[in-house]
Amino acid sequence: MPDEPTLGEIARRFEDRLSDVRDDIAQLGRRLDEKVDQKVYDLRHEALASRVTTLETLREKDAEKIVATRRWLIGAVVMPLMSVLLPVIIMIVRGSGA
Structure with a gap:
């Protein structure tokens, strides 16, 4: 016992x-x-997905603006500058070679 x-x-x-x-x-x-309640989780997930989509759209617009700015820079600044300097460079090269 x-x-x-x-x-x-x-x-x-x-x-x-x-x-x-x-x-x-x-x-x-x-x-x-x-x-966290499932409904609250779903709402937060949808809000986050919406924010991500908005940010992606803004990023794409910014990328398009950058491309447009580069094109403008080439068309408005570089090309006129080259059209002015190219004849001068050609004259200098031909004049020094003769």
């Missing part, structure tokens, strides 16, 4: 297990309180 637990020991063990179960239930309750 000395190996068998006493009623006091059984009660203490039962109380320990009961407090563990209570702690686990409380922890589950806290985790459930922190959980």
